[in-house]
Amino acid sequence: MSVAHGEQVRVLEEEHGQVGERSLNWWGMVFFIASEALIFANLIAAYLYLEIRNNNDIWQLPHSNLFLPLLNTAILLGSSVSVHFAGTGIRKGNVRQLIIGLSVTIFLGACFLVGLAYEWTSLIADEHFSISSSIFGSAFFTLTGFHGLHVTIGAIFLAVCLVRATKGHFSKQQHFAVQAAEMYWHFVDVVWLFVVTLVYFVPLFR
Amino acid sequence: MVSQEQKDHVEQQVVDEQEEDAGVSSPDTTPTPDSALSDDKQESQPEAATTGGQQQAVRTGKRRGRARGRLVNAEEVMPKPSLWPLAVAFSIAFVLFGVIAGLVVLVIGVILLVASIVGWILERR
Amino acid sequence: MATSTIGERATTIDVRRKRFSETYIGEWITTTDHKQLGLMYLITGFFFFVVGGMEALLIRTQLALPNGKVLDPDTYNQIFTMHGTTMIFLFVIPVLSGFGNYIVPLMIGARDMAYPRMNAFGFWLLLFGGIFMQSSFLFGQAPNGGWFMYAPLSELAAGHAFQATPHMNADFWLLGTTLLGISSITGSLNFVVTVFKLRAPGMSINRMPLFTWMILVMSFLLLFALPSLTVASVLLLLDRHMGAHFYQYGSGGDPLLWQHLFWSFGHPEVYILILPAFGIVSEILPVFSRKPIFGYTFIAWSGVAIGFLSFTVWAHHMFAVGLPSIAQAFFATSTTLIAIPTAVKIFNWLATIWGGKIRFNAPMLFALGFIAMFLIGGLNGAALAVVPFDYQITDSYFVVAHIHYVLFGGTALAVFAGIYYWFPKFTGKLMDDRLAKWHFWVTFIGLNLTFFPMHLMGILGMPRRVYTYPANLGWNDLNAMASVGAFIIGVGVILFMINIIKSLKAGQAAGDDPWDAYTLEWDTTSPPKKYNFLEIPVVRSRRPFYDKKYPDIADWKNVIKH
Ligand code: HEM
Ligand SMILES: [Cu+2]
Numbered sequence: 001m002s003v004a005h006g007e008q009v010r011v012l013e014e015e016h017g018q019v020g021e022r023s024l025n026w027w028g029m030v031f032f033i034a035s036e037a038l039i040f041a042n043l044i045a046a047y048l049y050l051e052i053r054n055n056n057d058i059w060q061l062p063h064s065n066l067f068l069p070l071l072n073t074a075i076l077l078g079s080s081v082s083v084h085f086a087g088t089g090i091r092k093g094n095v096r097q098l099i100i101g102l103s104v105t106i107f108l109g110a111c112f113l114v115g116l117a118y119e120w121t122s123l124i125a126d127e128h129f130s131i132s133s134s135i136f137g138s139a140f141f142t143l144t145g146f147h148g149l150h151v152t153i154g155a156i157f158l159a160v161c162l163v164r165a166t167k168g169h170f171s172k173q174q175h176f177a178v179q180a181a182e183m184y185w186h187f188v189d190v191v192w193l194f195v196v197t198l199v200y201f202v203p204l205f206r
Numbered sequence: 207m208v209s210q211e212q213k214d215h216v217e218q219q220v221v222d223e224q225e226e227d228a229g230v231s232s233p234d235t236t237p238t239p240d241s242a243l244s245d246d247k248q249e250s251q252p253e254a255a256t257t258g259g260q261q262q263a264v265r266t267g268k269r270r271g272r273a274r275g276r277l278v279n280a281e282e283v284m285p286k287p288s289l290w291p292l293a294v295a296f297s298i299a300f301v302l303f304g305v306i307a308g309l310v311v312l313v314i315g316v317i318l319l320v321a322s323i324v325g326w327i328l329e330r331r
Numbered sequence: 332m333a334t335s336t337i338g339e340r341a342t343t344i345d346v347r348r349k350r351f352s353e354t355y356i357g358e359w360i361t362t363t364d365h366k367q368l369g370l371m372y373l374i375t376g377f378f379f380f381v382v383g384g385m386e387a388l389l390i391r392t393q394l395a396l397p398n399g400k401v402l403d404p405d406t407y408n409q410i411f412t413m414h415g416t417t418m419i420f421l422f423v424i425p426v427l428s429g430f431g432n433y434i435v436p437l438m439i440g441a442r443d444m445a446y447p448r449m450n451a452f453g454f455w456l457l458l459f460g461g462i463f464m465q466s467s468f469l470f471g472q473a474p475n476g477g478w479f480m481y482a483p484l485s486e487l488a489a490g491h492a493f494q495a496t497p498h499m500n501a502d503f504w505l506l507g508t509t510l511l512g513i514s515s516i517t518g519s520l521n522f523v524v525t526v527f528k529l530r531a532p533g534m535s536i537n538r539m540p541l542f543t544w545m546i547l548v549m550s551f552l553l554l555f556a557l558p559s560l561t562v563a564s565v566l567l568l569l570d571r572h573m574g575a576h577f578y579q580y581g582s583g584g585d586p587l588l589w590q591h592l593f594w595s596f597g598h599p600e601v602y603i604l605i606l607p608a609f610g611i612v613s614e615i616l617p618v619f620s621r622k623p624i625f626g627y628t629f630i631a632w633s634g635v636a637i638g639f640l641s642f643t644v645w646a647h648h649m650f651a652v653g654l655p656s657i658a659q660a661f662f663a664t665s666t667t668l669i670a671i672p673t674a675v676k677i678f679n680w681l682a683t684i685w686g687g688k689i690r691f692n693a694p695m696l697f698a699l700g701f702i703a704m705f706l707i708g709g710l711n712g713a714a715l716a717v718v719p720f721d722y723q724i725t726d727s728y729f730v731v732a733h734i735h736y737v738l739f740g741g742t743a744l745a746v747f748a749g750i751y752y753w754f755p756k757f758t759g760k761l762m763d764d765r766l767a768k769w770h771f772w773v774t775f776i777g778l779n780l781t782f783f784p785m786h787l788m789g790i791l792g793m794p795r796r797v798y799t800y801p802a803n804l805g806w807n808d809l810n811a812m813a814s815v816g817a818f819i820i821g822v823g824v825i826l827f828m829i830n831i832i833k834s835l836k837a838g839q840a841a842g843d844d845p846w847d848a849y850t851l852e853w854d855t856t857s858p859p860k861k862y863n864f865l866e867i868p869v870v871r872s873r874r875p876f877y878d879k880k881y882p883d884i885a886d887w888k889n890v891i892k893h
Binding site for chain 2: 351352357358360361362363364442443447448449450451452454455456458459460462463499502503506509510513514568572860861862
């Protein structure tokens with residue numbers, strides 16, 4: 001199936017997309033995120049299904065402390081701003097802005113994860129509330145854990161971008177990895193809004 | 207993860223030569239898919255006039271009646287072979303096998319996975 | 332077909348050492364070429380078809396006579412579970428994506444898929460996932476909970492009282508399908524973007540060949556259905572290994588949650604398995620009837636309608652679990668609705684053949700067989716959608732008859748049709764038509780002999796998946812018939828393999844366009860050059876290659892311009 005050296009084919013300009021159109025990879029990323037979003041949709045559906053089935057007990061965390069989740073929400077929303085800042089930077093060709101934005105975002109992401117870990121450990125150690133202690137525990141740790149996993153993946157993705165940015169891999173024209181990481185990060189943030197509402201705020205209204 | 211591929215596409219779309227502006231795709235082409243084109247001249251002529259210029263962002267591409275373009279080496283338009291897809295796939299399978307088989311396998315799998323993903327990303331395309 | 336401007340430049344003599352990717356093995360394992368990967372998918376798929384077929388023969392041997400003792404009960408469970416799993420995840424999906432990989436870029440006039448490396452990645456994941464799954468036999472712990480792995484059967488400890496699946500059986504299934512799921516996700520991303528972005532100039536979305544349409548719909552279904560399976564599997568794994576309680580009734584969990592999650596994947600999945608088969612048939616029928624397809628728009632959009640509807644019917648697999656009757660009414664209605672777009676397709680196909688100059692070559696025979704068999708499968712499906720009837724025959728052999736008429740009589744026949752149709756393109760050789768007809772008739776008789784009696788067994792009350800049965804229930808003759816039929820199908824498969832080998836070795840040269848076909852894949856050499864097209868074709872109607880061959884009566888000259 002190999003091709004003789006020097007054989008030539010004709011290439012159309014539009015074969016690789018028009019300038020100004022979304023790139024192939026952008027579309028790929030969109031559908032990938034859509035599929036990921038459905039993972040969360042299913043998880044949330046399962047959460048609600050089980051919550052409704054256990055209608056008698058209210059699914060509220062033992063410590064019912066809203067400070068940490070609110071702080072974490074603020075952190076994540078802030079990180080969405082900073083990652084947008086990074087993206088705008090590289091779209092203008094400003095690598096410095098990119099590096100600053102990415103660093104801040106990764107830092108905020110790490111803070112979020114520390115906050116989550118703190119909440120988890122205090123729940124498990126102090127309240128004896130764990131994945132196996134009750135069905136609510138199973139649902140709570142799975143949902144927040146899945147989201148935490150995605151934050152971790154997103155942060156690693158951003159970190160890879162950061163390393164590459166310091167090595168000068170990105171320019172105004174070529175920075176798809178950054179764009180993808182940015183999309184992914186925004187996605188993770190939006191998911192958090194659903195998670196936090198479902199887990200912390202909905203029980204308040206019951 | 208596929209940023210290198212992206213680069214490739216970007217590079218290729220940037221190059222845009224305007225050879226053969228005369229509007230004839232190639233002198234006396236033997237029947238090719240566009241052999242019927244001569245009948246279509248009137249329809250496509252105005253379009254050709256615009257696309258010959260620099261603003262190819264104008265989306266005439268899909269309806270244009272003529273296959274113009276430049277000649278390149280066949281190897282250039284074909285995807286390059288790569289061993290990394292196999293490596294990443296193997297490591298993922300290994301990691302999941304580690305879930306069953308125990309921590310040692312799992313750790314080896316994770317190391318393999320990280321290494322092969324790095325390889326994939328860094329591969330020059 | 333080289334034009335005067337395009338030729339081979341004088342080859343500069345190149346004395347460097349061969350790269351790894353140019354050695355024989357290296358070329359296979361490093362390839363990112365959609366055609367080679369397509370073939371690899373097909374070969375892998377057929378390999379697993381043989382594996383799954385052996386398992387089926389074991390099942391039928393065990394059930395051939397009452398009180399059979401060919402397998403022990405636990406092995407029997409593993410065998411029927413792996414039969415279903417293998418056929419669905421390792422035969423049908425790979426083979427269909429193999430066709431998709433090979434044919435779609437050619438059909439839409441592209442030089443490759445959108446992401447060649449991802450494409451290779453998907454293939455390797457499939458292969459390793461398959462090996463992973465089958466390797467469970469080596470441990471003597473193959474999955475044994477049925478292809479839908481119902482909780483709490485698949486739980487490690489269901490409640491505190493008993494251990495349901497204490498060994499790794501279910502883990503192999505859960506992790507294996509996860510691997511295959513990732514593979515399918517990458518594959519469908521690739522298809523979607525390829526079809527949306529890489530079509531040749533002029534190939535608007537409603538000039539796309541129907542096979543491409545169906546692959547597109549299939550890809551969307553995979554993208555949006557697989558997450559349910561992933562979530563279901565993760566929750567079950569957490570139950571099994573982290574002590575969670577999702578599916579444990581006693582602790583506030585619910586086994587029905589598994590069923591809901593699984594079937595909201597599972598029903599779209601069955602349409603994933605059939606839509607590309609619709610596509611294959613919609614390509615073959617017009618070519619062998621010498622007419623354009625009838626009702627192109629209807630076939631395309633009924634496929635889309637099926638895609639949407641397939642997300643709304645999942646609980647028809649759960650009529651017997653005690654859903655509220657309003658839910659049962661809803662799901663019975665939506666299930667019946669889905670029969671409408673399906674019937675639309677059948678009528679369009681019939682109208683395509685109607686009045687055509689039919690050539691009964693092997694691809695056409697298989698395609699016609701497909702219509703007949705799928706019709707039966709669809710009709711008894713509609714019967715299953717009637718709730719009171721379903722109460723009686725759910726989980727009986729009637730359901731087994733249904734799934735095999737749609738999947739074997741439907742998808743598998745279409746897959747064979749596709750092989751006979753495109754083999755000349757893949758290899759440049761024709762297949763032996765006489766042997767192919769033998770293959771068809773043997774398979775056709777075998778499949779009806781095997782699966783038709785299953786309707787009756789079901790109505791007579793034989794539950795599916797039973798290990799064996801006593802002699803006095805009136806099921807003996809029917810079971811014996813089914814087992815004989817299964818071996819006849821086996822003979823058919825052997826004929827097919829002989830034909831493949833024979834044609835590869837000594838098949839007649841096919842030329843580039845042996846069927847006088849309509850779509851762009853035939854506008855390449857056989858097998859196509861690695862870059863597919865010297866010059867990207869320009870499309871002006873739904874049958875671009877026909878236009879090119881018959882410029883005087885080209886489709887686009889007709890009054891109706893699409
Ligand atoms: C005309 C459209 C169809 C209707 C109305 C229909 C209806 C049904 C119903 C109601 C069931 C549940 C039976 C039960 O478990 O009690 C069922 C099972 C099934 N159907 Fe269909 N079906 C249709 C087409 C298809 C197609 C096209 C396929 C696949 C190619 C398919 C594959 C299956 C499979 C695999 C099962 C069994 C799942 C299992 O329990 O193992 N069906 N169908
Ligand atoms: Cu169904």
